[in-house]
Amino acid sequence: MIEYRNLRIALLGAGSVGSQVARLLLEQGEELASRVGAGLELIGIAVRDVDAPRDADLPRELFTTDARTLIQSADVVIELMGGIEPAREYILLAINSGADVVTGNKALLATHGPELFDAAAQVGAQLYYEAAAGGAIPIIRPLRDSLAGDRVRRVMGIVNGTTNFILDRMDTEGDTFESALATATALGYAEADPTADVEGYDAAQKAAILASLAFHTAVPVEAVHREGITSITAGEVEAAKRAGFVVKLLAICERLTDAQTGVEGVSVRVHPALISRLHPLAAVHGAKNAVFVQAEAAGDLMFYGAGAGGLETASAVLGDLVSAARRHVAGGPGVGESTHANLPIFGIGAVNTRYQITLQVTDKPGVLAQVAGLFSEHSVSVEAVQQTVASAEPGRSPGEALTATLVIVTHEAPEAALSATVAAVSSNDAVVRVESVLRVEGDTP
Amino acid sequence: MIEYRNLRIALLGAGSVGSQVARLLLEQGEELASRVGAGLELIGIAVRDVDAPRDADLPRELFTTDARTLIQSADVVIELMGGIEPAREYILLAINSGADVVTGNKALLATHGPELFDAAAQVGAQLYYEAAAGGAIPIIRPLRDSLAGDRVRRVMGIVNGTTNFILDRMDTEGDTFESALATATALGYAEADPTADVEGYDAAQKAAILASLAFHTAVPVEAVHREGITSITAGEVEAAKRAGFVVKLLAICERLTDAQTGVEGVSVRVHPALISRLHPLAAVHGAKNAVFVQAEAAGDLMFYGAGAGGLETASAVLGDLVSAARRHVAGGPGVGESTHANLPIFGIGAVNTRYQITLQVTDKPGVLAQVAGLFSEHSVSVEAVQQTVASAEPGRSPGEALTATLVIVTHEAPEAALSATVAAVSSNDAVVRVESVLRVEGDTP
Known part of the structure; x- marks a missing residue:
């Protein structure tokens, strides 16, 4: 049945997500091949240290420190290194070498998204990034494709598992912030340096990506108003509970009209907030994530699932890989970035x-x-x-x-x-x- | 900016969904055009009776009773007539005339899906159907694309708003089935003849569609075990409540291994069932729908929203139209049906x-x-x-x-x-x- 030649897949990075992606590609390659109509051959994994310990048992001969050579012989490049450089340089190299790209790099997309989308559009390459926001939760395709005929008014999401775990502990166990953070660290839900999570930087990057898609407007992360949860006290959580509320760190992307000027624009912000315990987002416990979308025609929608985790996020990466590979086989360029609306971006004051x-x-x-x-x-x-x-x-x-x-x-x-x-x-x-x-x-x- | 010629859109049917699709296409055509990169021109609406009353105020000159001529001059045909014939004939005519097709016809897909997908694959036409299951909820793309690199174990959904409204009334108000049905009818949540809803036929069609996608296996509606909710008593609902359960009509699609033979296959069933009040599906109230998906890598996911309604479902149809139109402009065939797994379908006994x-x-x-x-x-x-x-x-x-x-x-x-x-x-x-x-x-x- 399969007549198309094998597609050559290069993986950059073998951390918690990357090593699961490699393992699943090797273990379930045939199943994926029959979904694509072509074999998927993992030709190499570029890492900084070939001998570093990995979450999965992977053949040593796949590893290389020479990312550039690997990229230049690939049909699809999966970038899971994180960080800005050299990830940015490698993705541009992949695009300009004729490869399609799958990435889960939210920091890079939230800061250099337009540059990467432009480069892909120039050569008709595909750039997929379902894993960059919401982990395993399919939220990118619903916003980009399913709601492409609707007008999104508001996206309100719990998009960081660490902070949701902490706030949920404070709510259900009466913990202080410090003690809930200690538990999160002990259980592996928080990193040794939790700043990116608890100060809202991670959520702000995801908010920028979601807002860009929802409003057809490039929103850089610098335009996102950001407040963390470190100052939330046990007393505030307890008082909220008595009043029928729960405290959540929310990423809120809104389409709104400036009251002074009458100009329509968008506003994107991340901060702790009270929501009613009857709201669907209030039922999102532990490290789970959920994104609540309000659209003019579709009404209220919610997408719920695991927002992080190596295996869970690998699902989103492999879904993108199958999409990229199917398009590679069927022909035709990818769907480009949609920024036609190009709305002004308002600050928190509006x-x-x-x-x-x-x-x-x-x-x-x-x-x-x-x-x-x-x-x-x-x-x-x-x-x-x-x-x-x-x-x-x-x-x-x-x-x-x-x-x-x-x-x-x-x-x-x-x-x-x-x-x-x-x-x-x-x-x-x-x-x-x-x-x-x-x-x-x-x-x- | 727009250089591509206008795409010619034909609409078949102007019921509650069709009339909203036509209205939004006319009102928001420019916005949609900038998302597609080409104008979207509604060239006609085929109906049985040009003078029938409609939910939206639409230009009379768009209406025609000559569906065949309309179809043959269209780039994209949107089929929202419902029923098997002539919808089937018209969709085949559209495909064979070189048009792409968007449909919300669950009855047709659940019975003649493979024939339509084959016809589309023959000529490289696109066939989209996000509106056929879950109304406004984006569930088709997540299953088809986002989870294409994962292995779905189980799909468990509340996919019929009428029965969820009735069971929710019985649970929250202590109503009998008859009295809850009467309320549903009075509020427009149930049709004059509620058989398709309360006997589970509608849910079974959607279950067949979801199972086909989730398991890469064509599942005809005849293979779906189906029980309705007419025999559920107020006493059962009350007893369930005391025991910490709630009664829901569930569509359950499972991948399982036959205990006798060891053969792997799928089972699809629709019946009322008790679920824990702590389960995310228990919080789906009124006429809302939700689909809970368990995948090997992604873990638990849930998709929640309006499962019916003319305006809400129109959002899904227009999302498909934008996808079809973007692909039309960018070139390349659509994503075909994926039935490579072709698993055996087990009866309820397994x-x-x-x-x-x-x-x-x-x-x-x-x-x-x-x-x-x-x-x-x-x-x-x-x-x-x-x-x-x-x-x-x-x-x-x-x-x-x-x-x-x-x-x-x-x-x-x-x-x-x-x-x-x-x-x-x-x-x-x-x-x-x-x-x-x-x-x-x-x-x-």
Whole structure:
């Protein structure tokens, strides 16, 4: 049945994903070949150190340190090295040598995506990257192809497993951030240096990739507003729980209209936020990921699955490899980048959102009215206020005023107005301390 | 920027989906054109009655009753008429006239899929059908492309909105089947003749399509074991709730190995089943749909969204149209049907599942041992038995024995053994009545 010559596959990198890709290619090569209509021959694996330990038992003769020579004899190059250089140089070399490319490199795509897509378009090469966002979850093809006839309004995702694991522990076990992080590290869900995850850099890269696809607009990672989860306290998580919310690190990509100018654009941001416990994203536990998409015609969609893991992510890479190989056999160029909309990219100030603000105030008559006045001065409408019983402020000397806790949830308002309100509130004499400021996202179903 | 000539689009059918497709094509044509790199010109809509009322306000001059002439001047034909004939004839005519085809016709694909795929492959035409299963939910591309490098073990889906609405009402409101169906009809979630939905015919067609894709094996709808939900009682739903389960109509496509022969094959079935309330599918409420996929490398994935609705389904159709049009512009044939695995298709007897069996038994010593003996004789292992306090059987004459309720949950066992056990149990003298036999599906997370 198979008449087409073997396709020559080169793999760059043999880390946790790369070694699984190599293993599956060797073990299930025949099955994949019958799906493609041509054999898939793994001709080599380029690594820095041929003798480094690997997650899978792979034939030693496949390994090489000479990536350039390997790339130049391949039909499809799979880049799983990570990092910017030499990954960028190698992908450009592959494209210019006539190979198709599969990559899972989110950092590279989020910073140099347009350069790579342009290079591929010049020569009609294919560039697939399902593994770069959402791990095993098929989210790139749904956004690029299935929703290509629709207008996406909003993408809201839990796209980092480490932070979801930590926040889920804080929610279900009452852990502090530090103790949940320690557990994540012990179980292998967090790296020795967890900065990229807990500070939201990893999520911001994925957000840039998803937004670019969803809005047909190249969104560089520098345009993504980013806040991490290191300052989230056990008290905030507990208070959220009592109020029917859960704290999640969300990547939010929105199409919106600037209120001042009337210009339509997009906004992309990553930050912790409260969402209703009834929202489908609230049920995403542990290190799982999910992406919630709202489109004009399709309505609400959700994609759920493993956002990381060597074996899981290998599934996405091999799916791309089969697509690239099928197209290689059938002929015809790949689907190019779609950036025709080229919408302006707004900063966080243009976003409309809700806030939950927790204040310690002196327990005197008129304080609530004073605070409420500050919201109204900034045109921020208050949805609900909860004042808890006056409590003794620690270290309070006798005779000093008691304090009360105010939890204020606002209606949707521009971020700029909300942050100005918080600034005004925190410098008010009656306010002892601003305990917490958290955004509230997602409709309550 | 656009240099390619306009692509000529013919639409067959202007029902709830077709009229939305036509409206969006006319309203958002420029936006779609810039995604394709060519204009998309709706050249006509073939209908039986030009003057019938439509869901959208469409230019009268587009309508025609001459489908054949329309088809023969089109680049892409969108078939949304439903039914077998003349839809089948028209699609073959389109393919043989050199057009690409987009269809949402699940009945046709589930019965004549291979004929249509063969015809398309002969001439290198494209045949897309994202709207045929799961409505707006992108599930066809993920199965066909994203998971093409993986091995799918199991697809378990809620793929019919009408029955999910009814079962959800029974679960949340305590409605009977009849009353929940009446509500579904009143709200437009059920058709005047609900047979296709409540008897599982619609779900069986979608199951055949999903199984064919997932297992690279043509599965005709006749091979799908099908049971509807008309016999589900309020009592069963209530009892399931108390036990931590919810009743859902599930479409289950499994890769399994026949215990007798050791042969690997697939099994496809549609029936009501109990699933744990902690399973992600348990949270799918109202008329929503979701498909849960278990793959060897990717692990657990879930796809959630609107499974029906004219506007929602139009999103899937237009996504296919953009794909077909992009390929038309870029060149190269479509992705063909993948049936290389060609696995045998097993009947329901080969399936392993769990059962929950509810019995009324006479409340005498030794009955439980007797019943348990029948399970053991058929090699069906019992996971749990719950015996509720003896209750008076209605109409019981004084002196007659009291009855007790036994709820037995089995471990996984072959369907054949389970049904033989149920037969033996129901003919046992100590058993007054078999109240309910329901399968239990899905791992308890």
